[in-house]
Amino acid sequence: MDTDVLIIGAGPAGIVAAIETASKGLNVTIIDESNLLGGQLRQQTQMLQSLPSPYQSMRGFELAQDLTNQLTQFPIRYLLEHRIIGIYANGSLGITDELNVFPIMAKKIIVATGATENAISFPKWTLPGIMTIGAAQTLVNRDFVIPGKSAVIVGSTDFAMDIIHQLIDVGINIKGIIEQQPTIQAREMKKVNELYDIGLPFYVNASIKEARGIGEVKEVDIQLQDRVFTEYVDLVLVDGGRSPILDLFYQLNCSFGFGDKLGGWVPSYNQSFQTSVNDVFIAGNATGISVHGALLITGKIAATSVCEELEVLSREEAEKQSAELWKELESREYTDVFQERIKHIESYKSPMLKNQFIS
Amino acid sequence: MDKTKIICRCEEISYEEIEEVVGHGAKTFDDIKRLTRCGMGPCQAKTCTNLVAMVIHEQTGTPLSEIPLPRIRMPLSPIKLETLATNSTTFSTVKSVLDELELEEGRVK
Ligand SMILES: Cc1cc2nc3c(=O)[nH]c(=O)nc-3n(C[C@H](O)[C@H](O)[C@H](O)COP(=O)(O)OP(=O)(O)OC[C@H]3O[C@@H](n4cnc5c(N)ncnc54)[C@H](O)[C@@H]3O)c2cc1C
Numbered sequence: 068m069d070t071d072v073l074i075i076g077a078g079p080a081g082i083v084a085a086i087e088t089a090s091k092g093l094n095v096t097i098i099d100e101s102n103l104l105g106g107q108l109r110q111q112t113q114m115l116q117s118l119p120s121p122y123q124s125m126r127g128f129e130l131a132q133d134l135t136n137q138l139t140q141f142p143i144r145y146l147l148e149h150r151i152i153g154i155y156a157n158g159s160l161g162i163t164d165e166l167n168v169f170p171i172m173a174k175k176i177i178v179a180t181g182a183t184e185n186a187i188s189f190p191k192w193t194l195p196g197i198m199t200i201g202a203a204q205t206l207v208n209r210d211f212v213i214p215g216k217s218a219v220i221v222g223s224t225d226f227a228m229d230i231i232h233q234l235i236d237v238g239i240n241i242k243g244i245i246e247q248q249p250t251i252q253a254r255e256m257k258k259v260n261e262l263y264d265i266g267l268p269f270y271v272n273a274s275i276k277e278a279r280g281i282g283e284v285k286e287v288d289i290q291l292q293d294r295v296f297t298e299y300v301d302l303v304l305v306d307g308g309r310s311p312i313l314d315l316f317y318q319l320n321c322s323f324g325f326g327d328k329l330g331g332w333v334p335s336y337n338q339s340f341q342t343s344v345n346d347v348f349i350a351g352n353a354t355g356i357s358v359h360g361a362l363l364i365t366g367k368i369a370a371t372s373v374c375e376e377l378e379v380l381s382r383e384e385a386e387k388q389s390a391e392l393w394k395e396l397e398s399r400e401y402t403d404v405f406q407e408r409i410k411h412i413e414s415y416k417s418p419m420l421k422n423q424f425i426s
Numbered sequence: 427m428d429k430t431k432i433i434c435r436c437e438e439i440s441y442e443e444i445e446e447v448v449g450h451g452a453k454t455f456d457d458i459k460r461l462t463r464c465g466m467g468p469c470q471a472k473t474c475t476n477l478v479a480m481v482i483h484e485q486t487g488t489p490l491s492e493i494p495l496p497r498i499r500m501p502l503s504p505i506k507l508e509t510l511a512t513n514s515t516t517f518s519t520v521k522s523v524l525d526e527l528e529l530e531e532g533r534v535k
C-alpha cells in the first residue's frame with residue numbers, strides 16, 4: 068500500500084493534520100487502532116476553552132464529532148482497528164488488522180499517537196478499583212459504566228478537577244482529593260472553588276500510605292503531615308500526569324530530549340514539527356502535554372511543513388502560514404509550557420538520546 | 427516508605443527487588459530488566475517505565491533526564507504469531523531481535 072502522507076493516530080491532532088494535507092490535494096491515509104475516530108476526545112465531556120478559530124468552545128466529544136464530519140468530506144483513506152507494529156528494513160511500516168500484517172510505504176509520516184497516563188505506586192496499588200483517573204472517565208463517559216460508589220482522588224491538576232466534576236454528575240461520592248505537593252496544582256481556580264463550595268476535602272502534603280482489600284480495594288490509609296487516617300472507598304483514582312507515547316518514534320529511530328513540563332522524554336523536533344528523521348513529523352500531545360487549542364495548532368503546523376516538502380504549498384506561503392500558527396500557538400498555550408517547547412526546539416541539534424534503535 | 431510495594435505490576439517486581447539490583451550496579455531500565463524481568467510483561471514496560479526511572483533516581487540521585495528509555499522493540503504491542511507470519515513472502519521481515527542473529531545454513535552462527 069502506498070500513500071503520500073501517512074498519519075498515525077486519529078485523535079484531534081492527527082485528524083487536523085489529515086484535513087490540512089488532504090485539502091491541498093495530497094493522497095492521505097490515517098490509521099488508528101481504535102474503532103472510532105477522535106482519539107481520547109471521545110470520553111471528554113468538559114467544555115474546551117480557547118480553541119483556535121473557527122472553533123467555538125464545545126465539549127470534547129463534540130469536537131471529535133465535528134472533526135470526524137470534516138474528515139469524511141475529503142477522500143482520505145482511514146483505517147480504523149489497524150495498528151502499527153513496527154518498521155521494515157526498507158522504511159515501510161508494518162500494519163496489522165489482526166488477521167494479516169502488511170506494509171505501507173509513505174512519502175511523509177505524521178505521528179500523532181498522543182499521551183499516556185502515568186501510574187503512581189503505593190502498597191497494593193494493583194488492587195481492582197484502583198485505576199488512573201482517565202480510565203474512570205473513559206468508563207463513565209464512553210462505556211457508560213460507573214466503576215464504583217465512593218472514591219478518593221490522588222492529584223489535583225486541572226485534568227483531575229474536570230473529571231471529578233464528571234464523576235460527581237453520575238453520583239460517585241468523592242471522599243477527598245489528595246495532593247502530594249504543598250499546593251493545589253490546578254490553574255483554573257474556578258473549578259477548584261466549586262468543589263470547595265460543595266464541601267469536598269482537599270489534603271495537601273498528603274499521599275496514600277497503603278490500600279487494603281481482598282480481591283478489590285476496600286480502604287486506604289491517607290498520610291498527612293501529622294497523622295494517618297483511613298477512608299472506606301471502592302475506588303482510588305490516580306492522576307500521575309501524562310507523558311508522550313514514544314514507542315513508534317523509538318522504532319523510527321528518532322532522537323529524544325527531556326522536558327519536565329512537556330511530560331518527560333519527548334521526541335526531538337524543530338519549528339516545522341519535523342523529527343530528527345527527515346520524513347517523520349510529529350503533532351499533538353506527542354510533542355509535549357498541552358491544552359486542546361495548542362494540540363490542534365501543532366497538527367496544522369506539521370501538515371503545513373509536509374505540504375511544503377511535497378510541493379503543494381510554496382515556500383513563501385508555508386512560511387507565512389507557519390508564522391501565523393506559531394503566534395496563535397503562543398497565545399493558546401500556558402506560558403511555561405510554551406517556553407519549555409521553545410527550549411526543546413532549541414536543543415533539536417543536540418538531543419539527549421539518539422541512535423537508540425539498533426536492530 | 428514501604429519497599430514491598432510493586433513497581434512492575436505485570437511481572438510483580440517490588441521496589442526492594444529493584445533497589446537490590448541497583449545496589450549491584452544496575453544503572454538503566456534495561457540493566458534492571460535483564461536481572462529481574464521487570465518490564466517484560468504484557469504491557470511491555472508501558473506502565474512501569476516512569477516508575478522504574480523514579481526508583482533509579484531515588485536510589486542513585488541520577489536526574490530523570492539522564493536515565494535513558496528502555497529499548498523498545500517490534501512488535502509495539504502484542505500480536506498473534508499466526509498474524510505476524512501471514513503472507514510475508516513479498517517483503518523483508520519486520521525489523522526485530524531476530525535480525526541481530528546471523529544465520530548459516532539455517533542455524534544460528
Ligand atoms: C484516558 C485519557 C483521558 C484523557 N482525558 C483528558 C481530559 O479530560 N482533558 C485533557 O485536557 N486531556 C485529556 N487527555 C489527554 C489527551 O492526550 C488529549 O486530550 C488529546 O486527546 C490528545 O490528542 P492527540 O491527537 O495528541 O492524541 P489522542 O487523542 O490520544 O489520539 C492518538 C490516537 O493514536 C492512536 N494510536 C496510538 N498508537 C497507535 C499505533 N501504534 N497504531 C495505531 N494507532 C495508534 C490511539 O488509538 C489514539 O486514538 C486524556 C488522555 C487519556 C489517555
Ligand code: FES
Nearest residue numbers: 434436467471474
Ligand atoms: S508493568 Fe512492567 S511490564 Fe507491565
